[in-house]
Each structure stands twice: as C-alpha cells, then as structure tokens.
Amino acid sequence: MNTGGVIGAVIAGGRSTRYGSPKALAMVGGERVIDRVVRAVRSATSDVILIANDAALASEIGLESRGDRVPDLGPLGGLDAALAWAAERGEDGIVAVGCDMPLLDGALLASLVARARSTGAQAVLPSSDGPRGVEPLVAYYAVSCLPAVEAAIARGDHRLIAFHGDIVVERISLDDVRAFGDPADLFMNMNSPADRVRAEAVLMRMPLAGQDAAVLGTRAPRTAEWLLIGDALDHILAAVPAMPSERVALAEAGGRVLSEPAIAGLTLPPWDNSGMDGYAVHAADVAAASRTAPVRLAVVGAVAAGEFPAHGVGRGEAISIMTGAPLPANADTVIRVEHTRVVGDGVVEIFDTMDVLKNIRYAGEDIRAGDTVLFAGAMLRMAEIGVLASIGVASPRVSVRPRVAILSTGDELVDLEDADEAMAGRRIINSNTYALMAGVLASGCVPVSLGIARDDAADLRARITNALDADVLITTAGASMGEHDLVKDALESVGMALGFWRVKMRPGSPFSFGIVERPGAAPLPVFGLPGNPVSAVVTFELLVRPALRRMMGRSSVHSRTVMVRAAERIESKPGMTHFLRATLTRGDDGILDATLTGPQGSGILTSVANADALLVVPLDVTEIPAGGHAAAVLLQAGDDAQATRGF
Helix, strand or coil: CCCCCEEEEEEEECCCHHHCCCHHHCEECCEEHHHHHHHHHHCCCCCEEEEECCHHHHHHHCCCEECCCCCCCCHHHHHHHHHHHHHHHCCCEEEEEECCCCCCCHHHHHHHHHHHHHHCCCEEEEECCCCCCECCCEEEEEHHHHHHHHHHHHCCCCCCCCCHHHCCEEEECHHHHHCCCCHHHHCCCCCCHHHHHHHHHHHHHCCCCCCCCCCCCCCCCCCCCCECHHHHHHHHHHHCCCCCEEECCHHHCCCCEECCCEECCCCECCCCEECCCEEEECHHHHCCCCCCCCEEEEEEEEECCCCCCCCCCCCCEEEEECCCCECCCCCCEEEEHHHEEEEECCEEEECCCCCCCCCEECCCCCECCCCEEECCCCECCHHHHHHHHHCCCCCCEEECCCEEEEEEECCCEECHHHHHHHHCCCCEECHHHHHHHHHHHHCCCEEEEEEEECCCHHHHHHHHHHHHHCCEEEEECCCCCCCCCHHHHHHHHCCEEEEEECECEECCCCCEEEEECCCCCCCEEEEEECCCHHHHHHHHHHHHHHHHHHHCCCCCCEECEEEEEECCCEECCCCCEEEEEEEEEECCCCCEEEEECCCCCCCCCHHHHCCCEEEEECCCCCEECCCCEEEEEECCCCCCEECCCCC
C-alpha cells in the first residue's frame, strides 16, 4: 500500500520502569520489545519517529527522537508532540503506538491507514476487549487533529480520548480486529515480568512461516505437559467460546455483563441546576458578605425541584431554589440556606462567601448526548444500572449466563441425604459439588449438578452425555488422565480433545482442560479439577473463574491481586508456583500483612474457608523471609477482577 505522508510515532514517555527496567528494552522472542514494535510500524508507514523524554533511553533505542512539548501530560503529551512534529514535516498523519507492545501486527496498522484514506476520518482506532472499548494508542491520527489535542490540553483534560469529540473518528470493529489476532495479545503492554512470560508463550504458539496454525484443542491425548500457570490460563482463555447475548429488563440486569456499548441519547444534567437548597444570586453581589457586614438581597421568586424559573435573577436580587431545580438565568452562585437569614418579607441576608461561584451542577457535566457511557464487557453493578436507567435504557443487551455442569466422581462419595454413611466412617460427603456451585453462582453463571458418577464406565458416559447441552463442564477427581482413567475414556467417547494436562502449581497440579466440538453449537470447554477439596477450590479460582468471565465478555477477567508483606518466614519447594492460604491484616504502616492459616494440605478445606487470599510463591522461590513482599490473590465474596493476571 502507499504509505507516503504517514509516519509511525512510537510513544515512549519516560523510562517506563513499572516493569522494573525500561520495558521497551526488555527481551521477548530473542529481541528487544522496541525492535518488534518498530518493525511492525515500519511495515505500515514511510518512516518511524520516537517521542521520549529520557535522553538515555532515546539513545539506547536509536531512533530520531524528541520529547514532549508540554511536560507531565502522559500519553496525550506524547501524541501532541508527535502530531506537531509530523505537521512540521508536512506529513498527512501518524500511526501512534506504545513502545511496549511486543505482539503488534503491522498488517493491522496498515489497515488503520487504509481505512483513514477510504473514509476521510481524522482518527481511526481499533476496537478492543479493554474497558475503553478502543485502543487510542494503537491508532491513526491526521495532523488536522492537532488543534483539538491542543484545546484539550488547554482546558486541563489530559485523557488520551479527551479530544475525540471534536474530530471525526472511525472505529475498526472487534470482529475485523480479530482477523489479525486476539485483541488481548495484539494490544498487550509489557507492565510486568509476568507480561513478558505471557508474550513468550503467545510467540511459542504462533506457527512458523509456511505452516498452518494448529487449531487449539485438536491434539491427541499425550503425556503431561506441566504448563506454567500463566501458559495454562492463556491456553484456556484463547479456547473458550463467547456466549451469545440477550435483552433483559433493566431491573433484572444486575450482575450481568453488557454486550454492546451504551450510548446516551440525552444530556445529563439536561440543564444547569442547583446543588444545594438556598438562594440563586450574582456572585458580585455577595463577594464581600460577612457576619459583621451581611449583604441584603430582594427575594423575587422561588424554584422548587420539578419546576422551571419564571424569570432570571437581576443584580441585588435572589431567588429561593431547591436542590436539583433549574438555575434561573444570570445566576452564577447558589448560597446554601445555612449561610442566609430571612430578615423581612421578601428580604434575605447573606453572611458567608464560601459558596461564591459554587453549588451549580452544569448541563452535561455528567453525560452528553452521543457519549459512550458504558462499553461492552462492563459488569452491571449498582452504579452501572443507575447510569443505564438515567439514559433511558429499559432493556440492555447482556451476555447469556453460561450453564455450568458439575460432575463429581468416585465410589467413596455420598451426597448430603446419605450423610449417615459418612458419620459412620464408611464414605465421604461430596463437598466439591456444593463448593463449585457456589463459585459458579458468584461468577454470574448458572450451576447444574450432575450428581456423583460411580467408578463405572457406563454411569460416567451417561452423566457426561447429559452435560452436552451445557455451556461448560467441570469434573472433579479422575483428573489423572492416565492410560486407563475412566473419566478420560468417557470424555473421549463424546469427542473431547485434550488441550493439556498438568500445571506447575500447588495445590492443583493434576488439572486438565479440553474441548468437545459440537456440530451446530459452540465448543464445550471441559475442566478436569483435582478431587482434593482445596485443589478444586484453588484451581476454580485461578483457572476456571477467569474463563467464565471471558465467556461472558468481561473486560477484566483475571483474579485481583494485591502486594502483601509476609508476617512470618515462609518456605517453599522450587519447581511449582505455590498458592498458600493466608489471612490478611493491615499493619500500622498501612501495608497488608499475610499470615498462613495453618497446615496447608490439599485436603484441609478449612484452610481456604479461613483465608482472605492465596499467597503466591513463584516456582523459583524457596523462601519468603518475614517482612518480605509477595503477590496475593484475593478471595472475595463478590466477583471482583482486574485487567492483568498479577502473578
């Protein structure tokens, strides 16, 4: 394609050391991240420039570079500098990208330029699975955007999308983006060493030149893979299908996941209105008021909530006003009633100036008609439901709740109605099904119990066959996937292709994942969880729950992590990532201190019940000293999540 007049602008900002070192210089796939970025950008543009405020970093990168024109603006400052430079050079526009995106695709960048030329748009942005729904730092911007950027900076709005309402923007649909790869991979930023591991894993899955990409989940059964937990989770998230959508009444939409953007058809507030009960006045009339020298004003009217003012307010006048009532013309201040005193019929005294030029809620300060107020992937909590109601959305489109079938296996298990067998010491009560049903419900899905399958091939096949109309199947126990494993044989009999077996984690290493292809229906993900109760709960939290979020289209899917301080010395064996059950208390210095709940055996379910979090001990760490720091995965009653894995 013709790339003349369009240059690539790599935005590096400062040294970008959240990664621990300049992330643009981190090595991925045997080369620097910045070199991968520049190669992708160069394939779609006529030249590549660098915006970097750190001279040493710019020198190491080796591109022609400049710093921001206006300091401390973040990425918007980099975009401003790049557009100004392109304008000086007489270019038509830029393709702006971050410096830390190792999986960028040059063909995707070229498509942005092509779309701009075919539509005349000033900006072309790809849609994404992220919270904003678009990627403003993987985008084409015409140099004609520069005045809008400068205006946004001048008014103090430093968001990267602050100026988009003032230009013509074209969006590449999510389906079109997926033609170039998984958006989560294409737009991944290197913010931690864990991101580098993930990038390496993605590159390992990419086909070599001349080969066809392997279809996930079509490999024959084999010996244990022993995947790193990050690789296992990436494999799962890439394989699970997205749920369809449906419209539901807004009153029933709480806890659901929005499947399309919500665009406002009205402005809120629709008019300037009062933020207090008090008096609407002119600031100039009351600027010198005090308790010793109060200002007297004539009260010329009143406006209650739900009414409109009959006239404006003049100099030397006041209009009584209620909270939420439309502001009379010419008023620029509302003095709260506590700072006033009625001194006669139609006269009010103002004796405090703290409210001068305050207590006004301006039209559109919350929402303007045409704004995208919520993006696809948003979890509909109280506030989101309120926002939808405020813009008149009676029936939002949301993801269908996945039906999750749960099957426990083993002759040793009994259900609650036969608890006397356990009391007599002859059997074990099936706790896994109930624990997993609670986890499924908390994830916003619908649990379906398949009961307990005996160690009998016919019983297993019959119960698994009953799961084929579900959206997900979880089995517990029988996860060994050995040559003669009955669960494995039953799953293979319904067409399951094993994706992997065994993860380098403890508890939970005998975990498996596979896919059952179903003609005319979405593939059925199959999660094989260990039978030990702690292992089942931990693998659900870390590997199954994120997959359920992805299926429902959540924009954030990974379990939320926090940094904690070990309150005691913690030992660990290398070779596995350990997830230790811990309680969290906040120290006097505000830091969360982690204390193990006690014995950590995989059969001690109370170790999880008493825990606030799973303390993460990386596979190459043998000891966390008292006072040392580590990541911890929060075990929360709700379904809180974060955008990155964090461990």
